[in-house]
Amino acid sequence: xxxxxxxxxxxxxxxxxxxxxxxxxxxxxxxxxxxxxxxxxxxxxxxxxxxxxxxxxxxxxxxxxxxxxxxxxxxxxxxxxxxxxxxxxxxxxxxxxxxxxxxxxxxxxxxxxxxxxxxxxxxxxxxxxxxxxxxxxxxxxxxxxxxxxxxxxxxxxxxxxxxxxxxxxxxxxxxxxxxxxxxxxxxxxxxxxxxxxxxxxxxxxxxxxxxxxxxxxxxxxxxxxxxxxxxxxxxxxxxxxxxxxxxxxxxxxxxxxxxxxxxxxxxxxxxxxxxxxxxxxxxxxxxxxxxxxxxxxxxxx
Amino acid sequence: xxxxxxxxxxxxxxxxxxxxxxxxxxxxxxxxxxxxxxxxxxxxxxxxxxxxxxxxxxxxxxxxxxxxxxxxxxxxxxxxxxxxxxxxxxxxxxxxxxxxxxxxxx
Numbered sequence: 001x002x003x004x005x006x007x008x009x010x011x012x013x014x015x016x017x018x019x020x021x022x023x024x025x026x027x028x029x030x031x032x033x034x035x036x037x038x039x040x041x042x043x044x045x046x047x048x049x050x051x052x053x054x055x056x057x058x059x060x061x062x063x064x065x066x067x068x069x070x071x072x073x074x075x076x077x078x079x080x081x082x083x084x085x086x087x088x089x090x091x092x093x094x095x096x097x098x099x100x101x102x103x104x105x106x107x108x109x110x111x112x113x114x115x116x117x118x119x120x121x122x123x124x125x126x127x128x129x130x131x132x133x134x135x136x137x138x139x140x141x142x143x144x145x146x147x148x149x150x151x152x153x154x155x156x157x158x159x160x161x162x163x164x165x166x167x168x169x170x171x172x173x174x175x176x177x178x179x180x181x182x183x184x185x186x187x188x189x190x191x192x193x194x195x196x197x198x199x200x201x202x203x204x205x206x207x208x209x210x211x212x213x214x215x216x217x218x219x220x221x222x223x224x225x226x227x228x229x230x231x232x233x234x235x236x237x238x239x240x241x242x243x244x245x246x247x248x249x250x251x252x253x254x255x256x257x258x259x260x261x262x263x264x265x266x267x268x269x270x271x272x273x274x275x276x277x278x279x280x281x282x283x284x285x286x287x288x289x290x291x292x293x294x295x296x297x298x299x300x301x
Numbered sequence: 302x303x304x305x306x307x308x309x310x311x312x313x314x315x316x317x318x319x320x321x322x323x324x325x326x327x328x329x330x331x332x333x334x335x336x337x338x339x340x341x342x343x344x345x346x347x348x349x350x351x352x353x354x355x356x357x358x359x360x361x362x363x364x365x366x367x368x369x370x371x372x373x374x375x376x377x378x379x380x381x382x383x384x385x386x387x388x389x390x391x392x393x394x395x396x397x398x399x400x401x402x403x404x405x406x407x
Contacts (some may be wrong), residue, residue, distance in 0.1 A: 001382065007380065044403070050405060077390070082404065085404070139313050139387065140389050163333055167384055199373060200377075201381050233371075
């Protein structure tokens with residue numbers, strides 16, 4: 001998870017490295033720790049470390065993980081020669097390793113030789129049928145080929161065995177959202193929130209899907225989850241504030257006449273509006289008239 | 302760090318001295334054949350002083366407190382990690398294949 005402090009640290013290091021200020025290794029370590037995807041930078045700075053024999057030997061055993069990181073980044077940039085060379089070095093060092101074998105199969109994927117990659121994964125699975133990473137790669141192959149329904153099927157089969165894998169649930173939710181199968185996506189996000197209840201971004205995504213589904217009950221749940229996002233972020237998530245505004249106005253539209261808890265809802269609306277206006281005044285005063293116009297068009301009576 | 306550690310050691314020494322004094326006091330009482338009604342004043346003072354010093358050292362030596370509130374900067378999530386286990390490679394990076402002609406020197 002990337003917290004605010006880590007995010008600022010990452011940006012600071014990125015600036016520093018881009019301007020030639022050194023600290024490339026710390027930057028690469030942070031990228032690996034936070035699991036962010038910056039293939040070009042990893043390739044550039046990782047190679048500059050690997051090509052400098054003095055710097056490389058000062059890493060000690062970390063050298064090999066850097067080779068792995070750079071090779072994956074190179075595949076992401078389609079610099080397949082670099083990836084191949086990195087894997088060759090790793091192969092020489094660890095001839096029997098499963099991890100290197102997996103990298104080789106990923107290289108086949110990057111080349112686009114799907115059947116060969118599939119074959120490699122199948123033989124790796126024969127040795128170790130519960131290797132989660134390889135199961136995930138097979139799902140990724142199906143996705144990369146555009147076979148989304150096949151990916152869903154594999155992912156569901158995978159989740160039957162590894163139910164606690166929230167990353168897989170998140171992936172499945174993303175796929176369902178991309179196919180506009182919101183009911184299924186809702187279920188997946190529920191699983192994700194169950195596994196990691198303190199991550200506000202999952203609450204936000206869940207609320208978004210519920211709001212998209214529509215209907216009074218869903219809108220009310222969505223409003224609750226937008227509110228919990230605000231609770232978890234201390235009101236610093238603009239999207240959740242907008243979500244509250246949209247939900248309250250949509251609920252008001254739907255439940256016209258049956259004004260049960262209207263007072264509470266309009267109170268929440270005005271609170272969200274105040275927070276938004278304050279936020280915009282601080283960070284983008286030029287956009288304030290746009291915001292007020294947009295919020296005025298939402299009817300809440 | 303150094304100061305806090307020394308203070309902690311002093312606190313422990315004071316506490317053990319208080320324990321030692323109490324034992325001595327009780328054996329003295331046994332010789333004088335009096336009933337034990339409570340620890341003497343100097344032991345109580347030593348105990349309190351040792352308690353304060355040890356507590357201060359225990360709070361400062363291990364480092365600063367971490368925030369447990371969810372909305373502070375250290376704990377507030379701003380972005381999710383890329384789901385790298387499921388990464389796929391046929392994206393626009395293929396079309397924009399970088400001008401960098403890099404090579405790994407072996």
